[in-house]
Amino acid sequence: MNTELSVEELLDPLQTVIGVVEKKQTLPILSHVLIQLKEKKLTLTTTDMELEISASSKIKSDSEVTFTIYAKDLIDIVRKLPEKTLIKFKIEEKKIYLNANKNTFELNTFDHLDFPALPKTQNTSVINIKQELLKELIENTSFSMGNQDIRAYLNGLFFELDQNSLTVVATDGHRLSIGEVKQDNNLEERKTVILPRKAVLELTKLLNKSSQSNAEIHLSDNYFSLIDVDTKIISRLIDGNFPNYKQVMPTDFSNTIVINRTDFLSSLQQASIFVDERTKGVKLVFRDDKLSIFSHSERGRAETQLEVTKQEKELEIAFNIHYLISVLEKLTTREINMVIPGGENKSCLISATDDESYQYIIMPMKI
The missing domain is CATH 3.10.150.10 (DNA Polymerase III, subunit A, domain 2)
Structure with missing residues (x-):
């Protein structure tokens, strides 16, 4: 199977999803990025089994193909090529050959059907929020999060939602930051979740580069997801009871x-x-x-x-x-x-x- 993508088409979505990929992985396929071409749309997905990010963009190619490729090597290659360079992909069962100008690169691949995905969420509450407002809330509070604290619930950002407000709280046990905005959330009951530190950092990057005005937050018992036109981020939640910040x-x-x-x-x-x-x-x-x-x-x-x-x-x-x-x-x-x-x-x-x-x-x- 062969296909072509330009550096311009690949680089932006690849930079969006690369932060999820860790240097050391329990499963080799987690060091790969899943690449899907369908209906002139390119979708890249990475995951570490706790956090998943997908980024899409429109492309010129009519190819319909799905494959995986080592993410760090791919982005290193793409970053070193001029923006208008066309990269030809020759996809075989265990190898992928990239041809760019007069350069050829050989990378490993896995069966894309083995690429893991986080489970579909159920009983989800959907919140609509202005992206600029969410970005401000996170940036003005997340610096107080714990970092590798033995108390897992401190290593994240606490979201508290009711019908009329969204409150975001972070603490490392020595300082505490609280941000609150009034908005209609269309919720039947109060909802609280703790979003892990890594997901908060990736969400911040996403909000900083997004040009969309609004976003959808999906909250279930175990997952947090944010969806805009071209990007989706899904994260498992921290299981624990966040401290009663009002007591301090x-x-x-x-x-x-x-x-x-x-x-x-x-x-x-x-x-x-x-x-x-x-x-x-x-x-x-x-x-x-x-x-x-x-x-x-x-x-x-x-x-x-x-x-x-x-x-x-x-x-x-x-x-x-x-x-x-x-x-x-x-x-x-x-x-x-x-x-x-x-x-x-x-x-x-x-x-x-x-x-x-x-x-x-x-x-x-x-x-």
């Missing part, structure tokens, strides 16, 4: 300090030069409507100061400086509210002064 929300708002966000961010970035890399801690001292920021390491120390308003209590408290910086980089307003109830074990709540769509909680630390 401060209840005492008497000490809500207003701070200029850009000044605070700039001061922290300067203080970070002398932060101990082991503790990553920075001390904040609130006194007389001023915030003093102290950091020190073996190389030296730094003190920066800025004015604040509505300070009710004098206090000293320490945080991981990178946690503070990451929150201030996500918020975009001129001023932020920083709720610090006081006491060593009290969490700090940061949000924009005029919008509580995004709320960030950071636990204090000892330094």
